[in-house]
Amino acid sequence: MAWGDSLDRRFAIVGNRTPSRGKLNLNDLPGSGGRMDVLVRAVNSALFISHGIRKNSQIVVHLMGGGLPRRVFFDGCELRGVRPDERSIAGHFKSLMKTPIPPIGHFTEVSRGIRQSGGDIFQTLKEWDLEGIDCYALDAKGSAFESVNLTGKCGFVLSDDLELELGDIGIHIGSLSLGETWLQGHSCISVMHHILDSQIQ
Numbered sequence: 001m002a003w004g005d006s007l008d009r010r011f012a013i014v015g016n017r018t019p020s021r022g023k024l025n026l027n028d029l030p031g032s033g034g035r036m037d038v039l040v041r042a043v044n045s046a047l048f049i050s051h052g053i054r055k056n057s058q059i060v061v062h063l064m065g066g067g068l069p070r071r072v073f074f075d076g077c078e079l080r081g082v083r084p085d086e087r088s089i090a091g092h093f094k095s096l097m098k099t100p101i102p103p104i105g106h107f108t109e110v111s112r113g114i115r116q117s118g119g120d121i122f123q124t125l126k127e128w129d130l131e132g133i134d135c136y137a138l139d140a141k142g143s144a145f146e147s148v149n150l151t152g153k154c155g156f157v158l159s160d161d162l163e164l165e166l167g168d169i170g171i172h173i174g175s176l177s178l179g180e181t182w183l184q185g186h187s188c189i190s191v192m193h194h195i196l197d198s199q200i201q
Contacts, residue, residue: 008056008152008153008154008196009056009057009058009153009154009155009156009192009193009196010057010058010059010060010128010133010153010154010155010156011042011046011057011058011059011060011155011156011157011158011189011192012059012060012062012121012124012125012128012155012156012157012158013038013039013042013059013060013061013062013157013158013159013160013185014062014064014121014157014158014159014160014164015034015035015036015038015039015061015062015063015064015065015160016034016035016064016065016159016160016162017034017035017065017160017162018033018034018035018036018039018063018064018065018160019034019063019065019066019067019097020063020064020065020066020067020068020069020070020097020101021067021068021070021097021098021101022097023094023097023098024036024090024093024094024097026087026090026091026094029086029090033090034065035160035161036090036093037086037090038160038161038184038185038186039061039093039160040086040089040090040093041086041184041185041186042059042061042158042185042186042189043059043061043074043089044084044085044086044089044186045186045187045189045190045193046058046059046074046076046189047059047074047076047079047082047084048084053076053079054076054193055076055077056076056077057076057193058073058074058075058076058077059073059074059189060072060073060074060124061074061093062120062121062124063093063097064120064121068101068118069101069118069119069120070096070097070101070116070117070118071116071117071118071119071120071123071124072093072096072110072114072115072116073107073114073115073116073117074113074114075113075114075115076113077113078112078113079112079113079114080111080112080113081111081112082113082114092110092111092114095110096110096114096116099116101116101118102116102117102118103117103118104117104118104119104123105117106118121157121166122166122169125155125157125166125169125171125173126169126171128155129171129172131153132152132153133153133154133155134150134151134152134153134154134155134174135154135155135156135157135171135172135173135174136148136154136155136156136157136173136174136175136176137156137157137158137164137166137173137174137175137176138156138157138158138164138176138177138178138188138192139164139175139176139177140177140178140179140180140181140182140183141175141177142174142175142176142177143174143175143176143177144177145176145177145178145195148174148176150195150196150199154196156176156188156189156192157173158185158188158189159185160185178191178192
């Protein structure tokens, strides 16, 4: 999937226990939803500001809690009809989880600014690598962000409440720390926005 030249930041979050198909109970996102609450908060932080949407940001949510994995792409440049609250965002997941999972490489539009495809986090990282995206895993044990030169298009990878495990996939992925304290995923995204916004200014 080719993403616009004007976009300079991407986020990818892994839902290790979030089902890719079936029914989603909006009243139990943390439990039967497989920590869907963590994922929708990440979408909120990646895309929404006080009075609008970040046009230079996208996030890929990976539903990898069993069965064929599903990827959901939110594009801030095109997004319409999504409110910045957990229930509204989760409602979009509830609808698309009832649909067939598209094959890898085929991107189906769900609504304006939301697309889906098959594949897992490794597929996303391979696609980013082909596009020349500098990839970083957000890890409290990684290199301090002050020591890393974040230029051009950057992609940041994080997990839900479980540790991110990527292993050796043949792609260079930097490890970036925002401090020794383990932060929640949506907080990490907000911090990265602040860092990148400060560099632009």
